[in-house]
Amino acid sequence: MTETLGTNPLRQAEIQGRLDGLLQEVQEAGKRQVGYPTNQDFDYSAVLPFLEHSLNNVRDPFHASNYWSNTHAFEREVINRFAGLLRIDPAEAWGYVTSGGTEGNMYGLYLARELFPNAMFYFSEETHYSVLKNVRVLNARHIMIRRQDNGEIDYDDLRDMIRVNRGLPAVIMVNVGTTMRGAVDNIPRIREILTDLAITSSYIHADAALSGTILPFVDDPQPYGFDAGIDSVSVSGHKMIGAPLPCGVVLTKRPYVERVGRAIEYVGVEDTTLSGSRSAFAPLLLWHAMARLGDAGFRRLVAGALETAEYAVGQFNERGIPAWRHRNSVTVVFPRPAPEVFRKWQMAPEAEITHIITMPHVTHEMVDELVDDCAS
Numbered sequence: 001m002t003e004t005l006g007t008n009p010l011r012q013a014e015i016q017g018r019l020d021g022l023l024q025e026v027q028e029a030g031k032r033q034v035g036y037p038t039n040q041d042f043d044y045s046a047v048l049p050f051l052e053h054s055l056n057n058v059r060d061p062f063h064a065s066n067y068w069s070n071t072h073a074f075e076r077e078v079i080n081r082f083a084g085l086l087r088i089d090p091a092e093a094w095g096y097v098t099s100g101g102t103e104g105n106m107y108g109l110y111l112a113r114e115l116f117p118n119a120m121f122y123f124s125e126e127t128h129y130s131v132l133k134n135v136r137v138l139n140a141r142h143i144m145i146r147r148q149d150n151g152e153i154d155y156d157d158l159r160d161m162i163r164v165n166r167g168l169p170a171v172i173m174v175n176v177g178t179t180m181r182g183a184v185d186n187i188p189r190i191r192e193i194l195t196d197l198a199i200t201s202s203y204i205h206a207d208a209a210l211s212g213t214i215l216p217f218v219d220d221p222q223p224y225g226f227d228a229g230i231d232s233v234s235v236s237g238h239k240m241i242g243a244p245l246p247c248g249v250v251l252t253k254r255p256y257v258e259r260v261g262r263a264i265e266y267v268g269v270e271d272t273t274l275s276g277s278r279s280a281f282a283p284l285l286l287w288h289a290m291a292r293l294g295d296a297g298f299r300r301l302v303a304g305a306l307e308t309a310e311y312a313v314g315q316f317n318e319r320g321i322p323a324w325r326h327r328n329s330v331t332v333v334f335p336r337p338a339p340e341v342f343r344k345w346q347m348a349p350e351a352e353i354t355h356i357i358t359m360p361h362v363t364h365e366m367v368d369e370l371v372d373d374c375a376s
């Protein structure tokens with residue numbers, strides 16, 4: 001390794017000192033991380049040698065690439081595996097590994113806008129803030145729908161708004177696990193509304209950032225997949241699965257992309273993904289987690305996290321704190337505690353509530369300590 005770095009050289013010992021300091025901070029922060037859905041419990045040491053190569057998954061993972069140092073073959077396996085989990089025949093599915101949930105949502109909404117350029121976009125006020133940004137970037141006309149107290153979209157408000165705009169194609173962004181309350185919108189009910197109102201052109205994109213890797217592994221999931229009537233879905237990879245860097249998967253129906261792809265080919269560019277150069281390391285991480293855990297491993301992981309969530313609700317309730325959670329959700333919602341609690345624990349408040357998300361690294365001991373802090 002060289003002795004200096006750039007034009008403002010630091011000595012080797014200083015460089016190491018800075019890195020050691022940061023590592024310690026990161027390790028300490030991880031111990032207090034109970035409020036964000038990022039599993040800290042993983043081991044990717046097997047794929048570390050790939051960090052010594054300049055890999056790039058530029059372009060469509062299902063097309064041959066001129067850049068040979070890629071992991072497209074592994075990326076395709078990840079996509080096929082997610083297709084099974086999200087209930088679409090892999091032969092009919094298309095997707096790619098994204099930089100995270102936001103890019104996946106952007107892709108789904110972009111596809112919808114390409115298919116229905118004059119559509120009205122609908123999403124609930126409970127939706128992750130990135131979606132409002134996405135529709136603004138796309139310059140798509142949109143209406144924010146009220147939410148119910150439990151975090152689900154208000155179906156009556158949705159029906160009213162679609163009725164008012166019946167002449168327009170409807171693009172609906174449904175939540176499969178909202179950020180704050182873990183609520184799952186009722187997709188069959190939304191399909192029913194579209195049928196009742198005789199809306200012939202519609203598209204449903206699902207934001208399944210967290211629950212897209214929970215519901216496939218429980219016995220009685222709420223409807224969440226392509227079999228329930230969605231047209232595309234975004235799932236985060238660094239949430240339930242856990243990863244050292246943000247990543248995700250977007251999945252849709254192959255004919256949609258082919259229709260949009262043809263238009264792009266017309267101008268001489270075969271470019272189906274949002275970003276050009278893409279991480280080749282992220283698909284490897286997801287592939288490794290899936291290969292190592294298998295279905296049985298994921299079921300155990302999810303069952304453990306759900307058990308901790310149930311334990312947390314019980315502990316809070318025993319101390320008189322009205323915590324609650326949705327069925328099949330690891331998001332435990334409770335009244336916003338005193339500011340000192342937020343100085344000790346990494347959690348996200350929203351108005352008068354906050355939540356913990358019992359990812360696999362969250363132990364009963366952490367829950368006990370947090371409950372004590374909230375109750376005192």
Ligand SMILES: Cc1ncc(COP(=O)(O)O)c(C=O)c1O
Nearest residue numbers: 100101102128178179207209236
């Ligand atoms: C429901 C939901 N959608 C989208 C996102 C955005 O995901 P990312 O931060 O991976 O872009 C999040 C992030 O927490 C989320 O909770």
